[in-house]
Amino acid sequence: MTTGFFGDIPTIRYEGPDTDNAFAYRHYDPDAVVLGKRLEDHLRFAVAYWHSFAWEGGDPFGGRTFERPWYPQDDMKMAKLKADVAFEMFALLGQPFFCFHDADVRPEGATFAESRARLEEITDYFGQKMEDTGTGLLWGTANLFSNRRFMSGAATNPDPEVYAYAAATVKSCLDATQKLGGQNYVLWGGREGYETLLNTDLRRERDQFGRFLAMVCDYADKIGFTGAILIEPKPQEPTKHQYDYDVATVHGMLQEFGLEDRVKVNIEQGHAILAGHSFEHELALAASLGIFGSIDMNRNDYQSGWDTDQFPNNVPEVALAYYEVLRAGGFTTGGTNFDAKLRRQSLDPEDLILAHVGGMDTCAAGLKAAARMLEDGKLEAARAARYAGWNGTDVLSCDLETLAARVEAQGLDPQPRSGRQERLENLVNRYL
Numbered sequence: 001m002t003t004g005f006f007g008d009i010p011t012i013r014y015e016g017p018d019t020d021n022a023f024a025y026r027h028y029d030p031d032a033v034v035l036g037k038r039l040e041d042h043l044r045f046a047v048a049y050w051h052s053f054a055w056e057g058g059d060p061f062g063g064r065t066f067e068r069p070w071y072p073q074d075d076m077k078m079a080k081l082k083a084d085v086a087f088e089m090f091a092l093l094g095q096p097f098f099c100f101h102d103a104d105v106r107p108e109g110a111t112f113a114e115s116r117a118r119l120e121e122i123t124d125y126f127g128q129k130m131e132d133t134g135t136g137l138l139w140g141t142a143n144l145f146s147n148r149r150f151m152s153g154a155a156t157n158p159d160p161e162v163y164a165y166a167a168a169t170v171k172s173c174l175d176a177t178q179k180l181g182g183q184n185y186v187l188w189g190g191r192e193g194y195e196t197l198l199n200t201d202l203r204r205e206r207d208q209f210g211r212f213l214a215m216v217c218d219y220a221d222k223i224g225f226t227g228a229i230l231i232e233p234k235p236q237e238p239t240k241h242q243y244d245y246d247v248a249t250v251h252g253m254l255q256e257f258g259l260e261d262r263v264k265v266n267i268e269q270g271h272a273i274l275a276g277h278s279f280e281h282e283l284a285l286a287a288s289l290g291i292f293g294s295i296d297m298n299r300n301d302y303q304s305g306w307d308t309d310q311f312p313n314n315v316p317e318v319a320l321a322y323y324e325v326l327r328a329g330g331f332t333t334g335g336t337n338f339d340a341k342l343r344r345q346s347l348d349p350e351d352l353i354l355a356h357v358g359g360m361d362t363c364a365a366g367l368k369a370a371a372r373m374l375e376d377g378k379l380e381a382a383r384a385a386r387y388a389g390w391n392g393t394d395v396l397s398c399d400l401e402t403l404a405a406r407v408e409a410q411g412l413d414p415q416p417r418s419g420r421q422e423r424l425e426n427l428v429n430r431y432l
């Protein structure tokens with residue numbers, strides 16, 4: 001017995017690029033083998049529970065546009081109906097994973113204890129469904145930003161009682177993630193930042209952040225959580241300045257707190273853009289620092305300058321991102337979470353399905369192009385050739401005086417060489 005929410009929408013299957021069927025994959029064939037691995041195991045797709053099932057279509061100028069049978073989302077009966085529909089969608093799409101915050105899946109109780117008991121109840125309900133359908137949990141997380149108690153931050157709040165409440169919340173979410181076999185636990189700062197320095201003790205807030213993170217890692221170790229702990233960088237929104245600004249900033253903080261070997265990052269396309277970077281820059285940097293964990297896949301509107309969380313639909317952009325993922329050796333515990341939501345005029349259940357179908361196809365096409373780029377080897381050969389002068393040279397072990405003497409003794413007069421950017425860009429287009 002299904003809820004009937006998705007009507008007669010069929011299970012989505014791979015039909016190849018020439019099909020005329022909107023309810024089919026053109027590029028995502030989960031069993032296709034790319035670089036020796038099934039596409040499903042490369043991409044490790046996940047649905048974000050919050051955007052697809054909890055968000056009601058509001059924007060700063062207007063409230064709910066969607067009508068869903070599980071609204072209002074204020075009792076456990078509705079929470080279970082929402083879960084029934086969510087798992088029906090995972091099955092229709094063949095989604096291997098999902099991700100959730102506590103606040104997405106259960107209504108908040110009158111006390112913390114009631115909220116926690118509700119989280120346990122709904123995640124037990126998930127556990128049964130996960131067993132029945134084979135769906136896995138990519139990651140769990142805590143919503144430490146929606147409730148007004150967190151308006152001035154969670155770990156970085158000026159009030160120690162809020163810090164304690166946030167700690168209790170993370171404990172309950174980490175317990176739930178562990179129970180469901182979650183492969184990662186994510187901390188997105190949300191409101192871990194400030195609006196004005198006039199009321200902010202920046203040094204103290206950053207120390208609180210470090211202590212909080214260390215405490216989460218200690219507890220994860222204590223309960224034997226084998227997944228990765230991930231920080232999700234974002235420069236601003238909702239607060240003006242966030243402490244986990246981008247990958248480089250997070251890495252610096254992790255080093256400061258001695259956690260650079262323990263915590264990795266979950267990198268989101270839209271957040272990279274907000275930070276003034278490209279997605280591939282953030283991915284490559286994280287990989288080079290040894291902290292690459294997982295990705296939140298979406299895209300921003302390039303005009304609005306806001307984290308619009310749209311479904312990805314640009315294959316060339318996605319290809320460059322997966323090129324970095326593949327160069328980093330691919331995902332281990334991580335995956336591709338669609339941290340993406342419908343536009344508020346997309347009212348129909350089929351919009352939810354087709355958004356994911358398009359996103360998955362875009363990612364599959366991008367990953368396949370990236371694999372061709374890597375397999376062909378021309379890009380990596382060009383990169384290696386550009387640095388070939390470093391092979392067998394002792395320049396890096398010399399001091400300033402030695403190099404100065406050498407330049408004069410050998411009469412060095414280095415000649416500039418083309419970076420060949422356009423040639424490489426033309427080459428990339430051949431794989432798309």
Ligand code: XLS
Nearest residue numbers: 141188232268296307339
């Ligand atoms: C918001 C974040 C959020 C995290 C999970 O911008 O992307 O959705 O992924 O808390």
Ligand code: NI
Nearest residue numbers: 268270307339
């Ligand atoms: Ni985001």
Ligand code: NI
Nearest residue numbers: 232268296339
């Ligand atoms: Ni995200």
